[in-house]
Structures are given as C-alpha cells and as structure tokens.
Amino acid sequence: MHLISALLLAIASNIDNFAVGIAYGVKKLKIGILTNLFIAFVSAIGTYLSVAVGKDINQLISFCT
Incomplete structure (x- = not known):
C-alpha cells in the first residue's frame, strides 16, 4: 500500500513539472x-x-x- 501511495504522490507532484517542461521545450529554452x-x-x-x-x-x- 505504501508503494502505491508513493507512486501516486510522485505522479501528482510532477504533473505540473511535465507541463512546464513541455512549454520550455516548445520555446527551446534551457x-x-x-x-x-x-x-x-x-x-x-x-x-x-x-x-x-x-x-x-x-x-x-x-x-x-
């Protein structure tokens, strides 16, 4: 059960990072x-x-x- 909770926390906390990464990638900013x-x-x-x-x-x- 703790593994599932940790996995869900990791996914939830990185969804916004994924969107920002895509936005920076589209603009070709590093x-x-x-x-x-x-x-x-x-x-x-x-x-x-x-x-x-x-x-x-x-x-x-x-x-x-």
Missing part, C-alpha cells in the same frame, strides 16, 4: 544545471515538510479518537 538543482532541492524540502506535517496531523487525529 534551464541551467544549478537552477535545476535548486528547483529540485526546493521541491524535495516541500515534499518532506508535507509528509512531516501529515504525520503530525495523523497522530493528532489518532490521539483525539
């Missing part, structure tokens, strides 16, 4: 490696924080019931 790494880092931090907050909310809900 993103530099440092900029790309920075975007990946910010995305990873956002995903980590979302998972951490979700776990905290899950524990809070479980504690209240």
Whole structure:
C-alpha cells in the first residue's frame, strides 16, 4: 500500500513539472544545471515538510479518537 501511495504522490507532484517542461521545450529554452538543482532541492524540502506535517496531523487525529 505504501508503494502505491508513493507512486501516486510522485505522479501528482510532477504533473505540473511535465507541463512546464513541455512549454520550455516548445520555446527551446534551457534551464541551467544549478537552477535545476535548486528547483529540485526546493521541491524535495516541500515534499518532506508535507509528509512531516501529515504525520503530525495523523497522530493528532489518532490521539483525539
């Protein structure tokens, strides 16, 4: 079950990246490696924080019931 959840999260979080990539590709614009790494880092931090907050909310809900 965790594998399916992880796969769905990966697909959902990358749909917008796919659209932006197509738009940049159509215009033949390139993103530099440092900029790309920075975007990946910010995305990873956002995903980590979302998972951490979700776990905290899950524990809070479980504690209240």
